[in-house]
Amino acid sequence: MSKPLVVFEQVAFRYDHRSPAVLSEINFHVPDQQVSVLFGPNGCGKTTLLYLTLGWLKAERGTIQISGQMLNRLNRRERGRLMALVPQSETIPFEYSVLEYVLLGRAPHLPSLAEPGEIDLEIAGHALERVGIERLAHSSMRALSGGERQLILIARALTQQPRLLLLDEPTAHLDLQNTYRLVEVLRELKRQGITILMTSHDPQVVLALADQVIILRDGKVFRQGTLEEVFTSEVLQALYAIPVRVTAVDGKKTLQWL
Numbered sequence: 420m421s422k423p424l425v426v427f428e429q430v431a432f433r434y435d436h437r438s439p440a441v442l443s444e445i446n447f448h449v450p451d452q453q454v455s456v457l458f459g460p461n462g463c464g465k466t467t468l469l470y471l472t473l474g475w476l477k478a479e480r481g482t483i484q485i486s487g488q489m490l491n492r493l494n495r496r497e498r499g500r501l502m503a504l505v506p507q508s509e510t511i512p513f514e515y516s517v518l519e520y521v522l523l524g525r526a527p528h529l530p531s532l533a534e535p536g537e538i539d540l541e542i543a544g545h546a547l548e549r550v551g552i553e554r555l556a557h558s559s560m561r562a563l564s565g566g567e568r569q570l571i572l573i574a575r576a577l578t579q580q581p582r583l584l585l586l587d588e589p590t591a592h593l594d595l596q597n598t599y600r601l602v603e604v605l606r607e608l609k610r611q612g613i614t615i616l617m618t619s620h621d622p623q624v625v626l627a628l629a630d631q632v633i634i635l636r637d638g639k640v641f642r643q644g645t646l647e648e649v650f651t652s653e654v655l656q657a658l659y660a661i662p663v664r665v666t667a668v669d670g671k672k673t674l675q676w677l
Contacts (some may be wrong), residue, residue, distance in 0.1 A: 420449055420575065420625065422450065423448035423449055423451065424449050424450070424451040424485065424486055424582065424583055425448065425449035425472060425483070425484065425485055425614075425616065426448045426449075426482075426483070426484040426616045427445050427446060427447050427448070427468075427471075427481065427482075427483055428446055428481055428482045428483075428484075429444060429445070429446060429476065429480065429481040429482070429633070430442060430445040430446075430471065430478045430480070430481030430482070430483060431443045431444065431445070431446075431466060431479045431480045431481055432471060432476060432478050432479050433479055434466075440463055440479075440545045440638060441467055441638055442464045442471075442638045442639070443638055443639060444470065444639055444640075445468070445639070445640060446482065446639055446640060447633045447643050448628070449583070449600075449614060449616050449631075450614075450619060450631060451582075451614050451650045452609070452612050452613070452614055453609070453614065453615075453630040453631060454605065454615040454617070454628050454629055454630050454631070455614075455615065455616050455617075455629070455630065455631040455632075455633060456616075456617055456618070456619050456624075456625050456628065456629040456631070456632050456633070457469070457493070457616070457617070457619070457633050457635060458618075458619055458620065458625055458629075458632050458633065458634050458650075459634055459635035459636055459641070459658065460620065460637070460658070461620065461634070461661065463635040463637065464635050464638050465587075465618035465620075466587050466588075466618060467507065468584075468618075468626050468635075469504065469585050469587055469616070469618060470618065471483060471587060472485070472490075472502070472583075473498065473502065473504055473585065474490055474491075474493065474495075474498050479487050485498075485502065485583070486501060486582060487670065494637060495515070495527075496527050497511075499526065499527030499579060500527045500579065500580070501581060501582055501583060502579075502581045502582065502583035502584070502585060503524065503575075503576035503577070503579040503581040503584055503585065504576065504581075504585045504586075504587070505569075505573050505576050505584065505585065505586040505587065506572065506573045506587050506590055507587050507588045507589070507592065508568075508569065508592065509572065511560050511561065513558060514560075514561065515559075515560045515573055516556070516557050516558065516559060516560070517547070517552070517555045517556050517557065517558050517559075517560060517563075518540075518543060518544075518547070518556040518557060520571065520575060521543045521547060521574045521575045521578050522535045522539060522540070522578065523540045523545045523547060523575055523578075524543070524546070524574075524575040524576060524577070524578030524579040525542065525543070525578055525579070525650075526579075527579055528579075528580070530624070539578075542578055542580065544556065546574040546575070546577040546578045546605060547571075549574070549577060549604075549607070549608070549611075550570045550573050550574045550577070550604050551570070551600075552567060552571065552574065552677050554563055555567060556586060561596055564597075564635050565592050565593060565597065566593055566594070566596070566597030566600065566628055569589060569592075569593060569597070569601060570600070570601065570604065573586075573589075573601075573604065573608075577608075577613075579619060581613070582613070582614060583613075583614045583615075583616060584608065584613050584614070584615050584616075585615075585616050585617065586605075586615065586616075586617035586618070587617070587618050588617075588618050588620070589601055589605075589617060589619075590602075590619070590624050591621075598624070602624065602627050602628060605617075605628055606628065615628075622650075622655070622674040623673070623674065625646075625650060626646065626665075626671070626672045626673065626674065629650070630645065630646075631643070631644065631645060631651050632644065632645070632646060632650050633644055634649060634658060635656065636658060641654075641658060644655055646672065649667055650660055650665060650672070652664045652665045655674070661676075661677060662676070662677035663675065663676060664677055
């Protein structure tokens with residue numbers, strides 16, 4: 420396995436001192452240029468871990484390293500150049516064109532109040548090409564389908580030129596066709612050398628994408644390893660307390676309900 424880009428060591432988190440711990444004793448690493456998936460039931464802490472990685476939330480204890488640097492020593496602009504988030508969805512309050520919206524990803528690379536220049540336009544245009552939607556550059560954001568919006572959120576993140584791309588349940592609101600399209604885009608980004616850390620509760624998406632799976636339960640790491648090591652019938656039955664089976668069909672793993 421390649422060297423880690425992200426390292427969590429003994430991380431714990433709670434929203435305030437009166438609340439129970441959301442996460443405790445979290446230890447895991449994210450290998451460089453691979454796809455790691457945070458997997459588990461709703462409410463197990465997957466999105467909270469993404470926000471801790473971004474520095475949007477502060478750990479109660481423990482350490483988080485990004486690219487060999489302590490996260491708490493990086494300022495907002497430095498974090499914005501290292502990593503970018505693709506949220507599940509986003510409210511768009513203004514009448515942006517697709518290109519204008521994608522250019523927002525250049526903010527960490529521009530001086531305060533500076534307008535994007537020709538280089539920024541080239542980077543944004545290339546990001547749209549990478550996700551296959553350059554034809555929509557001058558369309559209104561409000562006129563797009565859910566699948567197109569999700570691809571544009573990825574393009575905006577790529578415009579930040581991050582080493583680490585974080586995605587929060589990227590297929591949660593997509594139909595089968597757009598889920599397939601998104602999975603193909605993420606596979607291609609991995610081939611281009613981008614490290615991906617994403618959350619998912621969809622076993623089929625995990626089976627299609629993951630090099631590594633970090634399974635969470637009750638705010639702790641339940642299992643961590645490759646698909647072959649941890650994404651098994653026995654582990655999933657223990658996680659969800661329901662009868663399931665992971666089997667191979669045409670040489671690829673799939674999950675079946677029993």
